[in-house]
Amino acid sequence: MALIEVDDLVKEYQLNVRHKGLLGSIRSLLIPEYTKKVAVDSISFSIEKGETVGFIGPNGAGKSTTVKMLTGILTPTSGTITVGGLSPYKDRKKNASRIGVVFGQRTQLWWDLPVADTFDLLKYIYKIPDNVFRENMELFSDILGLQEFMKQPVRQLSLGQKMRADIGAALLHNPEIIFFDEPTIGLDVVAKEQIREFVRTVNRERGTTMLFTTHDMLDIEKTCKRMIIIDHGKKIYDGTVEEIKDKYGRSRVLRVEFSEYIADVQLPGAEMIKEEGNKKWFEFQKDQTQVSRLINTLSQKYGIVDITVQEPEIEGVIREIYQGGIDLNETLSGVS
Amino acid sequence: MRNSGFLESLNVFYQYSKLSLKVMLEFKLDRSMITLAIFCREMIAVVVMLLILARFLHIRGWDMNQLFFLYSFLFISYSLFVFIFAGVRDFDQLVHSGEFDRYLIRPRGLLFQVVASKIDLPATLGHGVVGVILFMNTAFSVGITWNMQNILFYISVVVGGAVIQASIFMLTACMSFWAIRIENIRNLIFFNARRIAGYPISFYPAFIQKMLIFIVPFSFVNYFPAQFFIRKEDMNLFWDGFMYMTPVVGVVMFVVVSLFWRFGVRSYSSSGNALY
Numbered sequence: 057m058a059l060i061e062v063d064d065l066v067k068e069y070q071l072n073v074r075h076k077g078l079l080g081s082i083r084s085l086l087i088p089e090y091t092k093k094v095a096v097d098s099i100s101f102s103i104e105k106g107e108t109v110g111f112i113g114p115n116g117a118g119k120s121t122t123v124k125m126l127t128g129i130l131t132p133t134s135g136t137i138t139v140g141g142l143s144p145y146k147d148r149k150k151n152a153s154r155i156g157v158v159f160g161q162r163t164q165l166w167w168d169l170p171v172a173d174t175f176d177l178l179k180y181i182y183k184i185p186d187n188v189f190r191e192n193m194e195l196f197s198d199i200l201g202l203q204e205f206m207k208q209p210v211r212q213l214s215l216g217q218k219m220r221a222d223i224g225a226a227l228l229h230n231p232e233i234i235f236f237d238e239p240t241i242g243l244d245v246v247a248k249e250q251i252r253e254f255v256r257t258v259n260r261e262r263g264t265t266m267l268f269t270t271h272d273m274l275d276i277e278k279t280c281k282r283m284i285i286i287d288h289g290k291k292i293y294d295g296t297v298e299e300i301k302d303k304y305g306r307s308r309v310l311r312v313e314f315s316e317y318i319a320d321v322q323l324p325g326a327e328m329i330k331e332e333g334n335k336k337w338f339e340f341q342k343d344q345t346q347v348s349r350l351i352n353t354l355s356q357k358y359g360i361v362d363i364t365v366q367e368p369e370i371e372g373v374i375r376e377i378y379q380g381g382i383d384l385n386e387t388l389s390g391v392s
Numbered sequence: 393m394r395n396s397g398f399l400e401s402l403n404v405f406y407q408y409s410k411l412s413l414k415v416m417l418e419f420k421l422d423r424s425m426i427t428l429a430i431f432c433r434e435m436i437a438v439v440v441m442l443l444i445l446a447r448f449l450h451i452r453g454w455d456m457n458q459l460f461f462l463y464s465f466l467f468i469s470y471s472l473f474v475f476i477f478a479g480v481r482d483f484d485q486l487v488h489s490g491e492f493d494r495y496l497i498r499p500r501g502l503l504f505q506v507v508a509s510k511i512d513l514p515a516t517l518g519h520g521v522v523g524v525i526l527f528m529n530t531a532f533s534v535g536i537t538w539n540m541q542n543i544l545f546y547i548s549v550v551v552g553g554a555v556i557q558a559s560i561f562m563l564t565a566c567m568s569f570w571a572i573r574i575e576n577i578r579n580l581i582f583f584n585a586r587r588i589a590g591y592p593i594s595f596y597p598a599f600i601q602k603m604l605i606f607i608v609p610f611s612f613v614n615y616f617p618a619q620f621f622i623r624k625e626d627m628n629l630f631w632d633g634f635m636y637m638t639p640v641v642g643v644v645m646f647v648v649v650s651l652f653w654r655f656g657v658r659s660y661s662s663s664g665n666a667l668y
Contacts, residue, residue: 153499
């Protein structure tokens with residue numbers, strides 16, 4: 057059995073309908089009206105031990121609700137979840153001791169105290185043995201660089217330092233599964249990379265299962281092999297990052313710098329999309345036009361200084377999926 | 393086994409308290425000023441009462457020392473209540489900010505975490521000191537023999553009184569699970585009931601007496617326990633058994649409210665703080 061099994065998961069919220077203005081407020085106070093909102097609409101998936109899975113989807117797609125159900129914060133309206141053989145909400149405490157959760161937008165560190173104090177408290181809350189605690193502190197100091205600011209009050213830390221400390225705090229009790237809810241939000245490039253590196257190391261060395269929700273596609277590309285896309289509460293894709301890129305990232309851009317200015321370049325099979333001085337950008341479909349043929353044509357006719365082929369970024373592909381530009385079809389193995 | 397679990401929890405509680413204390417020491421001056429402010433606020437009420445009572449020898453058979461002995465229960469039990477249950481008092485903020493979610497993903501009891509994570513020492517000390525001053529000045533001049541039996545009973549009614557007040561606060565805290573905020577109404581009812589209970593309830597019309605016995609049972613926090621010790625004539629208005637009931641009322645209220653709390657947690661986990 058897989059480590060995480062989710063079967064036909066549904067979550068509906070009863071939302072209070074609020075009307076505009078003061079009169080509206082009074083009205084909803086006296087005669088409450090409710091609407092039903094389906095946040096998660098029969099999602100199923102399973103995750104094996106040691107997998108790294110990215111959960112993506114536009115705002116309000118149901119990612120957070122799903123994660124909240126997996127961590128035992130919310131109960132499902134229907135459907136079943138088992139995490140390591142347990143039901144996260146029925147065996148809340150048992151499940152809690154085996155998972156770690158990092159909320160990118162909310163810290164669990166004591167705001168006015170040094171990081172070390174929160175870590176000490178967590179040692180008692182999670183009943184962490186001395187040797188495990190010590191080992192972890194060493195590891196975190198090495199890779200996350202925590203020792204630099206362990207003695208500083210949390211309120212004085214930068215966003216990146218705080219995030220690193222928060223990740224350390226969530227991993228202190230050697231959880232089997234870690235949930236990251238937007239772990240790199242608001243961080244600079246270096247801090248992001250440091251966190252991704254840490255995540256990869258922990259996954260590799262300990263075989264920890266990891267789930268991410270993020271809006272940063274680079275997070276997913278660099279840390280996750282598998283990707284689950286959710287939209288309007290439904291799972292629309294579940295498969296490798298590579299596959300979706302292969303299948304839908306078919307267009308390529310050829311960037312050419314000519315030795316002199318050429319007014320009109322004729323290039324069959326490709327379309328010029330941008331022009332800047334001696335540089336021109338051509339877009340083509342890789343399954344229709346061979347790049348070698350394009351380069352041949354160009355180099356025979358013109359003097360070329362530099363030439364590069366650009367792959368589409370996964371972000372572009374995802375954007376198109378959200379906007380409905382790409383219809384995920386049945387030929388893709390991950391589509392359910 | 394169960395016992396070692398209890399000791400272990402107690403240790404975690406102690407670790408939490410250590411951190412709360414450290415935070416307080418970070419802001420020594422600020423917290424000292426708040427403590428002083430609370431002390432002064434409560435002391436002024438005492439002084440005003442003193443000035444008024446100084447014009448009379450007795451009010452309906454109660455002399456000044458007896459009245460202040462009655463009053464001291466309110467402060468001492470409130471101090472104990474705030475010392476332990478400050479987290480319950482401020483529970484609405486915890487739910488509103490979404491911080492409660494964090495408690496749900498920790499392998500500890502929820503009420504335990506709520507209680508352990510917050511200590512309000514300024515309020516504890518501010519009220520406690522007033523209570524102790526009143527107690528020390530009255531307890532030995534109202535004719536109580538402080539034998540073992542009386543001391544034990546005194547402790548049990550102070551604890552009982554603290555639990556009664558905690559239950560009232562917890563009941564309103566539970567409303568946060570349904571995104572209903574009634575802290576202002578609660579404070580209005582709680583603190584006014586407390587003020588009324590500053591005098592013997594026999595002074596008041598029957599309606600208010602009933603309210604302080606059956607609805608906001610402050611009479612069990614101070615009036616009935618005080619009657620146990622100094623037995624005044626006006627106790628004839630009430631059933632004798634009430635004098636011994638404080639711990640029972642505390643336990644019953646706490647059990648009922650705990651059930652309601654569980655029900656609330658279940659409701660919360662079906663909607664989260666999406667309601668806000």
